[in-house]
Amino acid sequence: MYVSVATEPGGSAPNEDWVAGTPSLAVVLDGLSTAGLDTGCQHGVPWYVAQLGGHLVAALAERDRPLADGLADALDRVARLHPECDLKNPGTPSATVAILRERPGHFDHLVLADSPVILEGDSGVTVLTDLRVDEVCQDLRAETERFQTGTPEHRASVARLVAAQREIRNTEHGYWVAASTPESAFHALTGTAPADDVRSAAVMSDGVSRLVTEYQMATWEAVLDRLRERGPASLIEVVREVEATDPHGQRWPRYKAGDDAAVAYCRPNIPGRGLPD
Template identity: 70%
Template sequence: MIMRVCMDTQPGGANPNEDWVAGTPTLAVVLDGLSTAGLSTGCRHGVPWYVAHLGGQLVAALADPDWQLSDGLADALERVAGLHPECDLKNPGTPSATVAVLRHRDGILDHLVLADSPIVFEGPQGYSVITDLRVDDILPEMRAEVEQHETHTSEHREAVQRFVLAQRQVRNTAEGYWVAAADPEAAEHTLTGTTSRGEVHAAAVMSDGVSRLVSEYEMATWSEAFATLRAGGPRELIDTVRRVEATDPTGRRWPRYKSGDDAAVAFCQW
């Protein structure tokens, strides 16, 4: 039985989309590039370039079904670093991304997540969410400061920049949290696992720009989100997120980094 993947991705505003999604008969991949908040990165290529190349290299590495997902990620990270050696890859703001991968092989589903792009399984017992929220434990006081301000204010923008600068100091260190960046060591810190395909009716791999409809805004249940995916496809689910965000354009009800975040979703059925 082959996996059928439907997908879409949309930017959250006027800036280039920093999310990336791919589907193949065996893979669903979502990457969510981390915001640079306008700060320097040491890379002249930018986050959209980074996620496109990391995604492409990841799909290529995982063409071999015998590879562990984390080994495929380590290989892809090394290859992408090799594509821009002229950039300062030691810069703590070097382009980086969350990673979520679902692979179907021989009746088995392998998953890998790194940071907060979740994979949601729909099974006979309901919904299970696989995500890596280690980033949420970091710098809670600075996060709270960002959330005090409405989006589109200078106070908000400055608080986000301070927060991102502080995050960079602990990003990809033992004291902090792990994301895909220039160092393949991040692949050792992924959360991985395996599920029997027979226990899963459908699965959704998505960036937090989509999952927040359920997990943060609490404006839908997973059951409703999957019903939307079935009825209207990934685009309809993203449009639903946008309609909800339009009711709170300055982030008073749901404090956030931007009014609308980039969104990507891959919906997998068999």
């Protein structure tokens, strides 16, 4: 398949999103916020997503390997890279994961937390995502929405929310993300679609998907049209333009004025049709 990618930080801090594409694979990782809290790791989230992304692409070079198995292998390999860090710290670097893989006759997907995979077919658009995180700490999430983005009160509220989420992250009573142990890979949501049912697809972090899900300033059909006509970087530009109209999070309450954004746009390589439009 043809894959085009783009990523951009949400502000002056290092980008904690990561995206890659190969002729058969599209991967997006969204590193989770630390809110300034201790992580037990000396490397940081950008290092973690870069290492996990590279090992994940390598682990899935075998196209018939189950996606969850490849993710578990990559998680184990990255953990072995920094044994000097406290990988049992509840704030150890972690990330959401979204994968789309093409293999003969099929498209496989894996989503772990809220970075979605979007499939476009003759019957419409299918959104594949994992929203278990929305079911926890709802009172603290509501509290953060009472304050303007970037204020001391808002930062303190976000820190309380992140601290509470950490205590139930990767537990049966909470939600699952990619972190220091392979177990979380087997709690991802996975599936397969016939290749004939997929005209195009997108894999993205929630820094991009919020244009539809939270801001409600576009439809999925419009997002895919923009990707097809102008590419991933152009879609991120649209997100930034929308966010600039609400810099303090009064219309759309959020954790920060602009989130890191990453997107991969995918088109099947159909023999005889040449390059996609």
